[in-house]
Amino acid sequence: MLAYDPATNPLNTNEWAFPLCECVHIAAFAFSIGMIGLVDLRMLGLGLTNRSAAQLMRDTEIWILLGLIAVITSGLAIFTSDPVHYLHNGAFQFKMLALVVAILFHYTIHRRVNGAAVAIVSIALWCSLVLAGVFIGFL
């Protein structure tokens, strides 16, 4: 490891900083994954059925991108508070793998192919991230 002492990290010295990062993280994932969910629901024939899934994807893509940037930035900040703990946490390792797969899926297949199966895979991938995120705290 580089000479980095987490004890000097503002997230560990200021009692407000860590929960605030978590709030940004949760608000941003609600925002971005929620918008992806809106497209998934449309692919399943629910919600904004007066627009095509492709149209809805175009409507929401800038908001999804902004949300994902905020969720990853806040996540990175949380990670720096105790990198060694997170790297050794099985749920965290799974979450990072799921994150890479979910983002690759979203920016490749999810954007191009419209179908119920694509929507279900997308929902399952993002839910697995939430599940892993919750379990980080229980392991």
Next chain:
Amino acid sequence: MSIASISHAIQSTGLATYVRESELLYPMIMTTHLACIALFGGLIAVTDLRLLGVIMTNTPAQDVIARLRPLKWAGFVIMITCGILLATSKLDEYYPNPYFQIKLSLLALVGVHAWVFRKSVYRRSAPASGTPAKLAAALSLLLWTGILSMGRWIAYYEPPK
């Protein structure tokens, strides 16, 4: 009968005890609660951004509101059910927690918000736009961000010894 004894009685029911003591069920309910926050949050965000006039401006706001209403209700009901299961399983700790109390108060304000803007925005047949629509959207975003943040802060309260 005090609030403390009522909350202890609720926490001691079979279901609440089972949720509290289960190693798997408790995090699973929490995951469902958070997944619904994502779904419900996304639907709220889209509706509010449409009312603010920054997304899907070629679709009437009334249309967005009406088409998303059933999904919002479904998400809301599952989210609240999970929330009740989580809170009642540890009600002794939750009810004196100021962040939990603020969260419940903000949830009550969501009801007030829906009632206040019902006629002028949410159940309006003519296109909702202008000041009431923008005000309703901004307040909704503010309320839900507050609820979400207070929910997270519940875990950081240390009761006086």
